[in-house]
Amino acid sequence: MDGHALSELEGVVLGVVWKFGPCTPHAIRSHFFASRSARFSGSAGAIYPLVARLERAALLRSRSDRLRRQRRRLYEITPAGRRRLVTWISPPFRDQDVGALHDPIRTRVYFLAALPAPERRRFLGDAEAGLRRTLDLMKQDLAGYRHAGSHLSVLAMRGAIGLARAQLRWLAAIHDDVVRAGARDRG
Amino acid sequence: MDGHALSELEGVVLGVVWKFGPCTPHAIRSHFFASRSARFSGSAGAIYPLVARLERAALLRSRSDRLRRQRRRLYEITPAGRRRLVTWISPPFRDQDVGALHDPIRTRVYFLAALPAPERRRFLGDAEAGLRRTLDLMKQDLAGYRHAGSHLSVLAMRGAIGLARAQLRWLAAIHDDVVRAGARDRG
DNA sequence: TAAGGCATGTAAGACGTTACATGATTAC
DNA sequence: GTAATCATGTAACGTCTTACATGCCTTA
Incomplete structure (x- = not known):
């Protein structure tokens, strides 16, 4: 240092x-x-x-x-x-700063064929629920920053919210594929 | 363990x-x-x-x-x-698994008022360039996975690509605000 | 008076990274 | 022959977490 x-x-x-x-x-x-x-x-x-x-x-x-x-x-x-x-x-x-972001949910998706189809459905449902909770909390944070006039914090929070929304869109988009995926071939 | x-x-x-x-x-x-x-x-x-x-x-x-x-x-x-x-x-x-993702670029945005306006512009331009490079590489990875028939890797990669795109949209959206932001008040 | 927030620190340990050391095999 | 890749490991170190220890102040 x-x-x-x-x-x-x-x-x-x-x-x-x-x-x-x-x-x-x-x-x-x-x-x-x-x-x-x-x-x-x-x-x-x-x-x-x-x-x-x-x-x-x-x-x-x-x-x-x-x-x-x-x-x-x-x-x-x-x-x-x-x-x-x-x-x-x-x-x-x-x-590393401009590389792929680390996302624990995505990491687990690589190995999702290890779960039977119903468990895969539960995985996606729980992930979506968790992300929605986070998204709500972040929206509250955003309102707080706006109120406080923390200009850059508002802009940064918009970034974090955009990422959570992208995660949710992705989960919705891959839902059907995932549930059917790789039943016999490890995905 | x-x-x-x-x-x-x-x-x-x-x-x-x-x-x-x-x-x-x-x-x-x-x-x-x-x-x-x-x-x-x-x-x-x-x-x-x-x-x-x-x-x-x-x-x-x-x-x-x-x-x-x-x-x-x-x-x-x-x-x-x-x-x-x-x-x-x-x-x-x-x-932590469903919480806000860690993003080094966003972290730095919190403190962007520490830079003079021209440097802030350079920050955003370089970040965008870096993310585009990453995005291109990930698209190549995606093509490779498709070709190999790695079904779940394809789905996961779509997630990573979605995040990079969200980052780029965010950078574009905050550009004008950032360049004008917090010149005197630390943002 | 008890709980919780403010305030400062330390000790032990978990978990990685960097750098080093060695040797076989393959491609140019 | 020499560089890159495959292959296995270890040693030293950095950095952060968990858990502990202490004490003041405010609120219910």
Whole structure:
């Protein structure tokens, strides 16, 4: 992280501190708790060592603070951190960044011939139900961001919603094929 | 992995061995090398210990083999492994499986106000170019799967292509907003 | 007064990756 | 003959998760 590239989590944390700082590590964690994406949990064991690392690299700086009698530490981004954030965001993109997205449902579809036809039907039904729930939650998030005037969060959320809709369209489109698929030949 | 749930990589490997087995660990690795998804690299340091683990858990069994004078080990799935695969594929899905997909481009969009407007334009242009390249490659993969008669691979690939198209539509839709966005207020 | 949110951290472990080391076989 | 591919593995490391430990503050 000193000479090397930032990890995905390091980049996001740097971005969060830039966008919402000065803030406590706990506040940073809250963003991950609130996120629909399960990529990172925002666990203490990840965040506290990470901000310490970023501070040692002079990308963040911190000061002690006190809220009532509650001790806490406020982090903010440094000019070097700001430059590093710009580099992290900017092209060129790595192949993995613009490559195929990872989708656990799709991964399982590759092996769906391992299930008997009724189970395959249940698979598709449950996946659709789960995606619809997620979609509803994301629509609520979207309304919240709109209300808060978080312009870029609104745009990003539209992307996430577009992906969920694409997943749902795909499930509907392949339904008949899947239920009939690969009964004897492993698909 | 004995009493616990299978990791994503363990599930996929079990599925690959079921679908293409008996096969060598090297052949398993090839599937990851050929995959458009960057979730797993198929590194030797992941695969060889993993198949050994699955064999200890009696989900795979193996036998020594020889191709010319090349020693190798062929793995195939056991009945217990087959049952475990079915469980791994089947609902109920975890929240993370039907939650928002992780998309590195979208992650960066949250912080796009950190870039000046011309850089934001370049960001969108490069992302679009990268996604189009991926899309083209995936279309070739699709044709290959069709030709090979890999029915479920065709269906899965249609899902991946649908997602890439959704990403491209999203980028086009937010273009004007992004370029104007959050010049002073961090978006 | 109990529950839950705010706040900071550490320890152990799971799970990957990168890099290395070795050797046989095939295609140019 | 030499480069690429097939083939098997190990060692060191990075990074994140789970679980634990502690304490303050607010609300019901």
